Amino acid sequence: MGEPLLSVRDLVKTFPGRRSRAGRAGAPIRAVDGVSFDLGAGETLGLVGESGCGKSTTGRMIVRLLDPTSGTVTFDGTEIGGLSQAQLRPHRRHLQMVFQDPYSSLNPRQTVARIISEPLLVQGTGAADARKRAAELMELVGLIPEHLDRYPHEFSGGQAQRIGIARSLATSPRLVIADEPVSALDVSIQAQVVNLMEQLQRELGLAYVFIAHDLSVVKRVCDRVAVMYLGRIVEIGDKAEVYGRxxxxxxxxxxxxxxxxxxxxxRARERIVLLGDPPSPANPPAGCGFHPRCPKAQEVCRTERPLLRIVGAGGAASGGAAAGGRQAACHFPEE
Ligand SMILES: Nc1ncnc2c1ncn2[C@@H]1O[C@H](COP(=O)(O)OP(=O)(O)OP(=O)(O)O)[C@@H](O)[C@H]1O
Ligand code: SF4
Ligand SMILES: [Mg+2]
Incomplete structure (x- = not known):
């Protein structure tokens, strides 16, 4: 990878703890606990992990729907993690997000024309030009431009997600954070939306952070994959390596x-059943966050937190958190 389009370093998001009935403040929730990675232009990084591991919070911080507690987000050479919303405006058009639930992410009282053109209107595009662009985008995502004056409920789930994608593309972004963009759709429709996203990537040179539970969807779309657990990346690398070994x-x-x-x-393969749920990010275990559920856990895992380091080819060399190659945060990685 040359100069990365997106560079995330030590990103942390802490939410205030929930109050008890007695009114006492609970322990703060470390939803994202030091995430770092790079993404090149036109590349796709898959971000996977169980519910609550911090995938959406990470995505929302990158597009600044949430302010990071600490850490940096460098987009195309500019550190945007600490910019005010006004300072962020010129960068905003290059960073967009697609959400999981197509209906709840589209305003039911707005026409599709309005929904798709809104990011353009915010950027100062005139109403007539924005509408024309909305019609082009409808066509680009495989919808009928004549349906611009319809409302979201008049479309199927797959079509509504296409509207969400059209909206995210209105300002010609370079990076789209797609937060479980197909999880809410029927399997047959999922493939169509994934195809569309791949086609748009080829035509427009988009980079994606593709967030998903479903490892098979991610396998299809991503170049690299990052696996999150309890607010951290525990493994990151090229798709073939991470999926293969x-x-x-x-x-x-x-x-x-x-x-x-x-x-x-x-039938032949070994299934590893994980016992219990992930621990609460308000009360993470000492040492390796995965140790209470890990079949390989040893004494050291209970006390010493493993850092991401290069595994496989490259051996014991310790990489920066986002250096290239494959990295895993484990005292006893499979080599
Ligand atoms: N606004 C908030 N206030 C308090 N806690 C929050 C808030 N948003 C998220 N969390 C907590 O932060 C953790 C990470 O949440 P996040 O939504 O990022 O996970 P996720 O990996 O996207 O999960 P899912 O797969 O269910 O979408 C969870 O424990 C969640 O309960
Ligand atoms: S073996 Fe690795 S993953 Fe398992 S508990 Fe130890 S450090 Fe964590
Ligand atoms: Mg989520």
């Missing part, structure tokens, strides 16, 4: 739950 026990467990297309292979 997972280094972190958590990645291995997640992958062992993905159904294989070949029934014989499915």
């Amino acid at each position: 997972p280094a972190h026990p958590y990645t291995k467990a997640l992958l062992s739950a993905v159904p294989l297309p070949d029934p014989a292979a499915e």
